[in-house]
Amino acid sequence: MHKILSFLVFIPLLGFGQVEQGRLTVEKLCSPAFHGRGYVNGGDSLAASFIADEFGKMGCKFFRDSPFQTFRFPVNTFPGKMACSVNGKTLVPGKEFVVDPSCPAYFADSLKIYRISVDELFNGKKLKNKISEAAMSGSKGGIGFAFHFSLWKGDTLKKAQELAKTLGQSMPVIELVDTKFTWSVSQEQNRFALLQVQSSALDASLDEWIFRVRVEAKMINHTAKNVIAYVPAKKKSKKYFVFSAHYDHLGRMGQETYFPGGNDNASGTALLLEMARYYASNPAEVNVVFMAFAGEEVGLLGSHYYTENPIFPLKEIQFLFNLDIMGSGEEGVTVVNATLFPEQFETLKSINEKQQFLPKVASRGAAANSDHYFFTQKGVPAFFMYTMGPNKHYHDVYDTYEELSFNKFNGIYQLLVDFEKVVCWKR
Ligand SMILES: [Zn+2]
Known part of the structure; x- marks a missing residue:
């Protein structure tokens, strides 16, 4: 035995x-x-x-x-709520969207997002028009801008990044991404929300993107x-x-x-x-x-x-x-x-x-x-x-x-x- x-x-x-x-x-x-x-x-x-x-x-x-x-x-x-939907479609956190590690708490029910094109990026007048159109839109749910950096290279990319940074100091910015996310940790909080979204999760043919965002953040x-x-x-x-x-x-x-x-x-x-x-x-x-x-x-x-x-x-x-x-x-x-x-x-x-x-x-x-x-x-x-x-x-x-x-x-x-x-x- x-x-x-x-x-x-x-x-x-x-x-x-x-x-x-x-x-x-x-x-x-x-x-x-x-x-x-x-x-x-x-x-x-x-x-x-x-x-x-x-x-x-x-x-x-x-x-x-x-x-x-x-x-x-x-x-x-980010200890609490983390949700984002676009025109009623819910995005999966971590897979279809991530917040920037320095994102502050942010809640919006109907955030209207404007997309910036290369044409507007290099045409000062067009860009100004776009921004004032957005500002004048009277969208009660707030406005923000979206950038699709991966479509661009060299000077175009640099210019787009600078603009995104400037706009990001006064309103939410969405970055459209085609590759997998690479997340990290931040020791500070920005003033405005910054989200990365998989471009494949959004319908580019729609005229309007309305985001609903629920992000709890705490330093x-x-x-x-x-x-x-x-x-x-x-x-x-x-x-x-x-x-x-x-x-x-x-x-x-x-x-x-x-x-x-x-x-x-x-x-x-x-x-x-x-x-x-x-x-x-x-x-x-x-x-x-x-x-x-x-x-x-x-x-x-x-x-x-x-x-x-x-x-x-x-x-x-x-x-x-x-x-x-x-x-x-x-x-x-x-x-x-x-x-x-x-x-x-x-x-x-x-x-x-x-x-x-x-x-x-x-x-x-x-x-x-x-x-x-x-x-x-x-x-x-x-x-x-x-x-x-x-x-x-x-x-x-x-x-x-x-x-x-x-x-x-x-x-x-x-x-x-x-x-x-x-x-x-x-x-
Ligand atoms: Zn390691």
């Missing part, structure tokens, strides 16, 4: 590697319960608690008895948390190796729509947790630290705060490896800062060539595009690695758990373990 039982229990565990555990983490972090790990319904704080619990369960240690480092920043949020002073844990060195050491990944994403755009951030960066967070799980049972020559940063999407705020308020001297960090966009890998990975640290890059490449973990380890120069950046600025040797593959969903509602292949999750995990050993052994 006993033997059979242990046999039954053991078999499923055998096949349960890093990628399976990683999938579970990503699926969880992408679920609606985490609200896109942003600023509505405390999404990012829920994710912080989850990550801290995971570190704790693995047996990682915390500095000063706490996994959290808190900091504050202002951010524009808040948000408290965010970096989550930090470590595994002490085998024998006492002053040196540190750091793995980092941001866990925050864009959050909610209204109560019904959220951005799951599967690739960016539930995937990197999941890999960070797997690295912690590995070191918790295989301590290294140095202390290995795991930093899950908040506020990255707002402008690298969490990692910046950390570098200004380090828990141990930054100069003791042998190397920092930042993980962001870890969900694919069919076409290998790219390493930012490769040219700044050629020796470490050679090490990484040669391990991969020997072991064939990944089809390609591409080199890239410095870039301020993720949480390694402020560490590099302070003299900490660091890489930022991201995966390359067919998945191009980025900052949109389609960046989901289901879209990730996890193709090279195990390979990257093994590459990182080997890299840490070589780098810390060589010190």
